[in-house]
Amino acid sequence: ETGVTQTPRHLVMGMTNKKSLKCEQHLGHNAMYWYKQSAKKPLELMFVYNFKEQTENNSVPSRFSPECPNSSHLFLHLHTLQPEDSALYLCASSQEMTMNTEAFFGQGTRLTVV
Amino acid sequence: AQSVTQLGSHVSVSEGALVLLRCNYSSSVPPYLFWYVQYPNQGLQLLLKYTSAATLVKGINGFEAEFKKSETSFHLTKPSAHMRDAAEYFCAVDSGNTGKLIFGQGTTLQVKP
Numbered sequence: 001e002t003g004v005t006q007t008p009r010h011l012v013m014g015m016t017n018k019k020s021l022k023c024e025q026h027l028g029h030n031a032m033y034w035y036k037q038s039a040k041k042p043l044e045l046m047f048v049y050n051f052k053e054q055t056e057n058n059s060v061p062s063r064f065s066p067e068c069p070n071s072s073h074l075f076l077h078l079h080t081l082q083p084e085d086s087a088l089y090l091c092a093s094s095q096e097m098t099m100n101t102e103a104f105f106g107q108g109t110r111l112t113v114v
Numbered sequence: 115a116q117s118v119t120q121l122g123s124h125v126s127v128s129e130g131a132l133v134l135l136r137c138n139y140s141s142s143v144p145p146y147l148f149w150y151v152q153y154p155n156q157g158l159q160l161l162l163k164y165t166s167a168a169t170l171v172k173g174i175n176g177f178e179a180e181f182k183k184s185e186t187s188f189h190l191t192k193p194s195a196h197m198r199d200a201a202e203y204f205c206a207v208d209s210g211n212t213g214k215l216i217f218g219q220g221t222t223l224q225v226k227p
Contacts, residue, residue: 002157033214042118043204043217056214090157103215105150105157
């Protein structure tokens, strides 16, 4: 248990569906991240939020839409996804955005797009 | 730009044998380096990190890594493997002192009885 909770753990959705992934941390961290983990590829940083403000969008398609209503919660809204978007989506948080702080990861949401 | 290369996508050792997982990095600035472990159906957990203090870094579960600037390496070792060490291991470098991690492709460690 890392203190970062992601729901749901598994999600199957059609290409026309709209769904959301949720991430929650009560560690008092100020930075939150979304990563995508695909088979045979390195983890890819998608979005970064620092003090609720988005500071990084790593060329992510607009069918992925993040939302950070407060420092404890981070959402990833999904719509009209493609099969190649099937992956493990990992949320992480850190006290602040420096390399000296450890990133804590959630268990991930396994997304399958059919 | 920073990058990380993990040599060997799969490593298999016998229980009790030495574990050596290789990581080489590329960085235009002094790097901060990390090793994470991912057990099946779990998120990533930090094993250890190098932040420009001692070059030999000790982590959890008996793992350690040595930063070698001349070789641009940060290999992960453990003297004696346990069955519970079977997992995927990721080396990562901080992307310019921002807290944003760039990961290697990962190495799956198999431990045979």
